[in-house]
Structures are given as C-alpha cells and as structure tokens.
Amino acid sequence: MSKPNSPTISEIFSLTGKTALVTGAGKGIGRACAILLAEAGATVIAVSRTESDLHELQQLYGNNIEAWVLDITDGEFIKRIASLERLDILVNNVGTNKPQPFVDVSEETLDLMLTFNVRSAFLTAQAAAKIMTKQASGSIIQMSSQMGHIGAANRTVYCMTKHAIEGLTKAMAVELAPSNVRVNSVAPTFIETPLTAPMFENETFRQEVLSKIPLNRIGKVEDVAAAVLYLASSSSNMVTGHSLRVDGGWTAI
Numbered sequence: 001m002s003k004p005n006s007p008t009i010s011e012i013f014s015l016t017g018k019t020a021l022v023t024g025a026g027k028g029i030g031r032a033c034a035i036l037l038a039e040a041g042a043t044v045i046a047v048s049r050t051e052s053d054l055h056e057l058q059q060l061y062g063n064n065i066e067a068w069v070l071d072i073t074d075g076e077f078i079k080r081i082a083s084l085e086r087l088d089i090l091v092n093n094v095g096t097n098k099p100q101p102f103v104d105v106s107e108e109t110l111d112l113m114l115t116f117n118v119r120s121a122f123l124t125a126q127a128a129a130k131i132m133t134k135q136a137s138g139s140i141i142q143m144s145s146q147m148g149h150i151g152a153a154n155r156t157v158y159c160m161t162k163h164a165i166e167g168l169t170k171a172m173a174v175e176l177a178p179s180n181v182r183v184n185s186v187a188p189t190f191i192e193t194p195l196t197a198p199m200f201e202n203e204t205f206r207q208e209v210l211s212k213i214p215l216n217r218i219g220k221v222e223d224v225a226a227a228v229l230y231l232a233s234s235s236s237n238m239v240t241g242h243s244l245r246v247d248g249g250w251t252a253i
Contacts, residue, residue: 016041020089026053028193032221038064117161144185173241189247214249
C-alpha cells in the first residue's frame with residue numbers, strides 16, 4: 001500500500017525560503033527563537049542593540065542570520081522594516097519589566113514599560129502587517145506572558161501591558177485574516193534566562209514560583225522557541241487569534 005501524498009514532519013516544520021524577523025534576538029528567549037527558526041531553514045533578521053550578541057549568532061549560523069543593530073523604539077527601525085521586499089514571520093519579542101508595588105510606580109516606570117511593551121510592539125507589528133497583507137501571507141507572533149491572563153502583586157504595569165498585547169493579538173487576527181495573515185501570542189511562565197537567573201538564586205523566590213507551576217519546573221528558552229516554531233510553521237495554518245500558554249499549568253489552577 002502506498003503512503004498518502006501528504007507532507008512529512010520535516011516538511012511541515014520547514015521554514016526554508018522564509019524570512020523571519022526576531023526582535024530582542026541577542027539574548028534569552030529572542031536568541032533561542034532566532035536559533036530555532038534559522039535551524040528550520042529561515043533567513044532570520046536578528047534585531048538587538050548589542051552588536052556583540054548578534055555577531056555571535058552570525059558566527060554560529062552564517063548566512064541564515066542577518067544582523068540589525070537597532071533600538072526598536074527608534075523610528076529608523078520601523079523604516080528598515082518598511083524597506084523589506086518580503087517578510088513571512090515576525091517574532092515581536094522585545095519587552096521589559098520593573099516589578100514594584102502599585103502605589104509606588106513612578107510615571108517614568110509607567111512610560112518606560114508602555115513604550116517597550118505596548119507602543120513598540122504595536123508599531124513593529126503594524127510595519128510587518130503592511131508587508132504581509134500585500135503578499136497575502138504571514139505569521140505574526142507576539143511575545144506575551146502568563147501575566148497577560150492573570151493578575152499579580154507588584155506587577156500591575158507588566159500585567160496591564162501584556163493584557164494589552166493579548167487584546168491586540170485578537171483584534172489583529174480578526175482584521176488581518178482576510179489577507180491570510182495569522183496573528184498569535186505565546187504566553188510563557190517564568191523562564192530561565194540571563195535576566196531571571198539572579199532572581200532564581202533566591203531559593204525562597206524559586207520555591208514560590210515552583211509552587212504555582214503544576215509541572216514543578218522552571219521553563220527554558222527552548223520551550224518558548226518550540227511554541228514559536230509551531231506558530232511560524234505550516235503546522236498551525238488554521239491557528240489565529242490564539243494565546244499559546246507555555247506556563248506549566250500556572251493559569252490552569
């Protein structure tokens with residue numbers, strides 16, 4: 001009996017011939033996403049303010065990585081996106097957090113997080129969508145958080161910005177669907193990165209986090225990158241407006 005004429009597993013997850021743009025690609029989750037997309041065959045435009053981090057990526061993956069040393073809050077970054085002839089995948093990854101009690105949040109902190117987590121994400125997605133709607137295809141993946149689905153003490157601004165990303169994702173998905181552009185988010189729990197490593201050195205904090213994760217383990221950047229690859233690939237062709245929670249069950253409780 002002959003096998004059915006359907007794509008193989010390797011073909012379904014292949015990104016050969018695709019162009020992907022990953023913001024915050026120098027470290028942590030963004031770096032892991034850039035690496036996995038490159039390994040899947042995509043040409044990855046890796047964006048970071050730190051040239052040395054991007055140089056390391058280029059050394060590892062050669063022609064699969066194009067480095068943009070840019071600040072995503074700078075208008076030049078949006079102009080650079082607009083200059084692209086084609087863009088198949090956007091991983092809208094840049095974000096920041098400054099945990100503080102709600103009554104102590106300064107206007108400076110509020111403006112910083114709104115700028116990075118909401119305004120820049122909106123403008124980046126908008127610039128990418130203009131290209132994707134013209135070519136009638138594309139996948140936009142917003143980096144959200146489990147905090148986009150719940151509330152948490154000392155994280156009011158962060159929760160607010162990530163709830164905004166979830167709302168933006170759903171609205172974009174509806175509006176861009178007629179142009180065959182899919183928009184989804186990935187919502188991780190606490191992930192081991194260079195940024196969070198010092199936090200997890202505090203055993204009390206580590207145990208508090210683990211107590212809220214039914215799988216009883218801290219996430220790894222590769223866990224998030226795998227979710228991004230799924231949403232970037234043809235295996236998720238009927239998935240849009242969805243938030244893929246990589247949270248070990250935190251939000252299921």
